[in-house]
Amino acid sequence: MASELSTLVDTINKRLTDGLAALNDPAKLLTSEIVVLTEDAKDLETEINKAIAQIGMLVLIGEPHYVNGSPTSKQSGVNVSIAVAIGETPTIWRDAAGLKPKCRDVSIFVNKLLAQYPVPGFLPLRVLKNDFFPDKKRNLRELSIEAITTLNPIS
Secondary structure (H helix, E strand, O other): OHHHHHHHHHHHHHHHHHHHHOOOOHHHOOOOOOEEEEOOOOOHHHHHHHHHHHOOEEEEEOOOEEEEOOOOOOOEEEEEEEEEEEEEOHHHHOOOOOOOOOHHHHHHHHHHHHOOOOOOOOOOOEEEEEEEEOOOOOEEEEEEEEEEEEEOOOO
16 A cells, blocks of 8 residues: 555645646736645654745645555455644735735645546545645644545465
8 A cells, every 4th residue: 555655645746746836827916935744754844944934934744644445355445634734824925916826726726636636556635635834923724635545365
């Protein structure tokens, strides 16, 4: 299952990195340097702090976890859950002209990027919810994503 979970995280990472880079379109007058990190980064805390302090926004892909739907069967359906967090410090991220997308807008964009997106070995991704976590200093949203695969035993 380890290789399947790595494929899932890598595919989501590439989709988000490529998709968010599209926000850096001079025709749209956006200057988007949004960083995408995964929880398995070498020094995650430093990378998060650096992205927030220098840029003001980041996207963090959480570690996937799963529930085996039928653990006694030789072949079972596995529901994999993974969270994608979008964090913004408005005082650093937002520009005076209001051209940079807000955390809410980026979370909706990420939702559109991932909804029904195909990942090798999985059914298309399902975005289940978009939660907002209020905070005095920053905006934080978390998308809950489900991916379904089949777990086959090693012969």
